[in-house]
Amino acid sequence: MKGKLYIVSTPIGNLKDITLRALEVLKEVDFIACEDTRVTSFLLKHFDIKKELTSLNAVNETKKSAKICDRILNGENCALTSDAGTPSISDPGVRLVSLAIKENISVVPIPGITALITALSISGLPTDSFVFEGFLPQKKGRQKKLKQLAEEKRTIVLYESTYRIEKLLSELKEYMPNRTVAVCRELTKKFEETWRGKPDEILNNLNTKVTKGEFVVVISPMNWKV
Numbered sequence: 659m660k661g662k663l664y665i666v667s668t669p670i671g672n673l674k675d676i677t678l679r680a681l682e683v684l685k686e687v688d689f690i691a692c693e694d695t696r697v698t699s700f701l702l703k704h705f706d707i708k709k710e711l712t713s714l715n716a717v718n719e720t721k722k723s724a725k726i727c728d729r730i731l732n733g734e735n736c737a738l739t740s741d742a743g744t745p746s747i748s749d750p751g752v753r754l755v756s757l758a759i760k761e762n763i764s765v766v767p768i769p770g771i772t773a774l775i776t777a778l779s780i781s782g783l784p785t786d787s788f789v790f791e792g793f794l795p796q797k798k799g800r801q802k803k804l805k806q807l808a809e810e811k812r813t814i815v816l817y818e819s820t821y822r823i824e825k826l827l828s829e830l831k832e833y834m835p836n837r838t839v840a841v842c843r844e845l846t847k848k849f850e851e852t853w854r855g856k857p858d859e860i861l862n863n864l865n866t867k868v869t870k871g872e873f874v875v876v877i878s879p880m881n882w883k884v
Contacts, residue, residue, distance in 0.1 A: 661688070661735040663726075663758045665751070667770025670742040670872075671847035673704055675771050681705055683768050688734040691726050693750055697741045714738065715750050723754040727761050737768075742872075744772040748792035748817055773845055774815045777874035780852060781813075781840040784879060788813035794826070807877075808833045814877040823873050824864060830857035830877065838878040844871040 664683050669675040684690065684702065689710040692698035698711055714722050730736050738745045738754060745751035758765050778785050789812050794800055807814055818826050823841070830839060834857065841853045841860055849868065853860050 659733055660763060661730040661733050662764045662766055663730055663755070664735070664737045664766045664768050665745050665755065666737045666739050666768040667744040667772065668698075668701060668739050668742060670771055670773050670776065670845055671850075673701065675846060676701075676705070677768070677770050680768050680770055681707075683737055684709065684739075686735070687737040689729070690737045690739060691722070691754065692738075693740045693745075698739055701739075714754060719750050719753045723757045726754060727757050727763060730758065730763050731761060742773070744770065747772055747774070771846070773817070773842075773872070773874050776845050777840065777842040777876050778813070778815060780842070781876040782854065782884075783813050783838065783840060783876055784882065785813065788815055790815045793817050793819075796822075800829075804829055804833045809880070811880050813879055816875040816877070818873040818875055820870050820872075823869055823875075824861070826875065827857050827861040827864065830875075831861055834877060837880075838882065840876040842874040842876070843869075845874065847871070 664687060666680050666683055668680065684707055689712060690698060691712050691714040693715050695711045695713050702709060714726065726736055738751055740749035740751065743749065746755060755765055774790050778788065789810060791807065791814065794803055794816060830837065836856065839855065839857055839860060844850045853867065
């Protein structure tokens with residue numbers, strides 16, 4: 659009998675956010691495919707779980723997915739994890755899931771936390787309809803994408819890194835100056851904080867704030883008012 663592929667969500671910061679079902683699956687599978695073995699090793703060690711790990715990242719996903727599916731087809735069960743949150747959501751995993759489906763492998767979701775939904779829930783902005791763009795292109799196509807988003811009538815959710823958060827806010831000041839923005843930093847972690855306001859308001863106060871960490875930026879729809 660062929661095995662199964664479990665898509666396991668893991669905490670985005672606070673390890674207490676892991677689900678009982680996720681722990682159960684991580685203990686029972688034959689091996690775990692993970693974005694970074696060092697990060698997943700830390701998680702497993704915290705919960706006293708010993709399991710074989712194999713890396714599956716943006717560089718090797720195409721090559722490794724076939725090997726992982728072969729093992730599953732031969733009867734092994736595999737859990738897929740990313741460094742934080744839900745695999746394949748702006749993280750590796752899409753190719754593996756697609757190939758597993760093509761091979762008629764059962765793909766089982768083990769839901770849990772994801773940064774974009776966490777940020778939306780505390781943004782104070784409309785959540786009935788939204789568009790998730792993940793990380794914007796770093797160079798080619800970035801300005802074109804920003805111009806497109808400036809016409810967006812739904813709430814917009816973006817991811818951004820420590821190194822580009824100031825650049826992004828400057829761009830939002832130029833392309834969407836009147837939008838309300840919620841900038842969430844280090845969600846679920848000790849130094850979690852959220853800044854709300856117009857892009858220029860947040861940008862002007864940025865030098866007084868700690869800007870290290872991972873960011874989720876939620877932008878209000880065009881012409882939205884409380």
